[in-house]
Amino acid sequence: MEKKIKPTEKLRMLPAVDEVLRIRQIAALLTENPRSIIVKAVREALDSCRKLILKGEDIGSTNEQVLDEVVKITLNNILKLARPKLRPVINATGVVLHTNLGRALLGxxxxxxxxxxxxxxxxxxxxxxxxxxxxxxxxxxxxxxxxxxxxxxxxxxxxxxxxxxxxxxxxxxxxxxxxxxxxxxxxxxxxxxxxxxxxxxxxxxxxxxxxxxxxxxxxxxxxxxxxxxxxxxxxxxxxxxxxxxxxxxxxxxxxxxxxxxxxxxxxxxxxxxxxxxxxxxxxxxxxxxxxxxxxxxxxxxxxxxxxxxxxxxxxxxxxxxxxxxxxxxxxxxxxxxxxxxxxxxxxxxxxxxxxxIPTLRMLTADPEELERRAGSLAEELTAAVKDLADIGLEKGFSRVGGGAMPTAELPTTLITILPKYISLDELMKRLREHNPAMIGRARDDKLLLDVRTVQAGEEEIIIEAICNCLEGGA
The missing domain is CATH 3.40.640.10 (Type I PLP-dependent aspartate aminotransferase-like (Major domain))
Structure with missing residues (x-):
């Protein structure tokens, strides 16, 4: 019978910060990122592992396994810490002047x-x-x-x-x-x-x-x-x-x-x-x-x-x-x-x-052209996501946004995505954390995408993002 290791013993298995910094994968990142970010990522990883051990969770039973877990968490922390706070976002909400997403796009x-x-x-x-x-x-x-x-x-x-x-x-x-x-x-x-x-x-x-x-x-x-x-x-x-x-x-x-x-x-x-x-x-x-x-x-x-x-x-x-x-x-x-x-x-x-001017172009977009674009993207999504979600189309309305024209309803065609193996909240969370991030609307357990605010060339990115975020739930 395998001897159960006490939390106090596992805590002693945690490596020192300098030891983690010498690991090849971590050391390589020091040439691309400020040392302060790498050190902070290591310390946060060690703190996370310390808390997991005290909760009784298994992060390995040997020094090597514990070190591997620390390195894995460190790499993930570095990715988050090194990423700029201001990031590109695909706006699929249909709100043209979305205040939270920076309002008007420049021509x-x-x-x-x-x-x-x-x-x-x-x-x-x-x-x-x-x-x-x-x-x-x-x-x-x-x-x-x-x-x-x-x-x-x-x-x-x-x-x-x-x-x-x-x-x-x-x-x-x-x-x-x-x-x-x-x-x-x-x-x-x-x-x-x-x-x-x-x-x-x-x-x-x-x-x-x-x-x-x-x-x-x-x-x-x-x-x-x-x-x-x-x-x-x-x-x-x-x-x-x-x-x-x-x-x-x-x-x-x-x-x-x-x-x-x-x-x-x-x-x-x-x-x-x-x-x-x-x-x-x-x-x-x-x-x-x-x-x-x-x-x-x-x-x-x-x-x-x-x-x-x-x-x-x-x-x-x-x-x-x-x-x-x-x-x-x-x-x-x-x-x-x-x-x-x-x-x-x-x-x-x-x-x-x-x-x-992108704002004017989106506000005056032809509903028939929007329907064609939505239909084309829906077909590609259907083929790409396979059985991970149900893809559909429905009529809807876009909004001007930015505190302008609150009563205006702009006719549009919406792509509907009903995930089969993950919740809608989880899908939307993954899309927000994707790079680039992607924001849509939610209704009736479906993700709604409005192509009115999707820019030329973003369709392929949307397909990749949806597929990546749906995978892992099956």
Whole structure:
């Protein structure tokens, strides 16, 4: 009968850190990875083995077997520790502007522009004609004014910063009048009233949740009023018995009382997509033409560019913002300048922009083409996974995401995957840990894949990932 080894004896079998580092497989990795990562991986492996022994689990009965187990865990730890935290993900959710997955994808020209800025020096703040210092905003200001019809433009790091900067500059210490139904909460429990407080402006709510009239604003105007604000409720809708004051009505009031009017569009449109079955949304050009003095919107939502907060409007107000010390704190870097300029240039030819800007291309994708793509991928998956899962197709809807167009339902065709030998939760976990990671939807014990957000060339990776993650459960 084999003698049972006590946990205390097994603990003495655990090797020292230096001994593990001398193992050929581990030593080889020291040339490719920082020593600190390798040492940390070894220590974590030893700690894991120590806990297993104390739990009474078998990790071997000889020094060699225990060492092998430590090495195996170490190698797995190194793989996890050496892997970058920011990793590529295949988005098969059908949510085009998926906030958790980085929102808008950059088009090819924007990617090239970022690479140019990353691999060499640029004239970020130099006027190459005069040889003197220039403005980092010059590359994007001119094209923004051309596209929107505004007198001037400024770009900061995101739209929350744009709103904060505009409110603080134009109405710091003064009252800002806004409809109660427009006091929205944007991402991460970040609310318009909170931004207002931070800016130093004083919030004055008027109207009711569902109805606000021009007379409500008018009655609230006092000698302390600094700004009339309209906030586009891009991330929710109030339907039914409603009435909102239009930008034209606010502009009329602003002119009557000599007050600036600001419109925060949130997700700014530069092209009208209502022809493609999407809800009608005000474009930046329409709001500027309607007389708004200042308009703010995001660069990484429906515009389809990098994260940025874009401010366009009357030159006298934009110039004031440029002089605000906060502008330097929230300014954009050279990568944002490069990506945004390249993205904006696509809009000079709107029809080409629909093809070249990934966000617009996905939002306007033809449902019949999506059905063809889904059918083709489903056939390949069926052949590849064999009896590990049942593959099917069903009609469904994609979403815009990013807090934009919450009521929009984009018709699509979904691939359904019903795993036979592992649970849906386990399959989705394995896919998240796959390299590259892959995210889909879950419903009725099935994994749903929406090809609307699957990029060209990712189909083969999806097939490999699904097969790898289904195997081992049979």
């Amino acid at each position: 090819e020209n924007a990617r090239r522009a970022v690479q140019m800025a990353a691999t060499g020096y640029t004239n970020l703040e130099m006027d190459l004609v005069t040889g003197k210092r220039g403005s980092r905003y010059a590359a994007v200001e001119n094209i923004l004014t051309e596209l929107t019809g505004a007198e001037a433009a400024l770009v900061v790091n995101n739209n929350a910063s744009a709103v904060l900067l505009a409110l603080g500059t134009l109405a710091g210490g003064k009252e800002v009048i806004v409809s109660r139904g427009q006091l929205v909460e944007i991402g991460g429990s970040f609310r318009i009233p909170d931004v207002m407080v931070q800016s130093g402006a004083i919030l004055v709510e008027v109207g009711s949740t569902n109805k606000t009239y021009p007379s409500d604003y008018q009655r609230a105007i006092t000698g302390e009023t600094g700004l009339l604000l309209q906030v586009h409720t891009s991330n929710y809708r109030i339907v039914g018995f409603t009435r909102e004051t239009t930008i034209a009505e606010l502009v009329q009031l602003g002119q009557e009382y000599d007050l600036p009017v600001m419109s925060d569009l949130g997700s700014g449109f530069l092209v009208d997509l209502s022809h493609y079955g999407l809800p009608k949304e005000p474009t930046v050009q329409e709001v500027v033409a309607g007389g708004a003095d200042v308009v703010t919107f995001s660069g990484d939502k429906l515009l389809g560019g990098p994260q940025a907060g874009i401010i366009v409007g009357r030159k006298k107000y934009i110039d004031l913002m440029k002089k605000n010390p906060l502008t330097r704190a929230v300014r954009i870097d050279k990568f944002t300048v490069a990506a945004l300029e390249a993205t904006l240039r696509e809009y000079l030819e709107p029809e080409l922009a629909l093809k070249r």
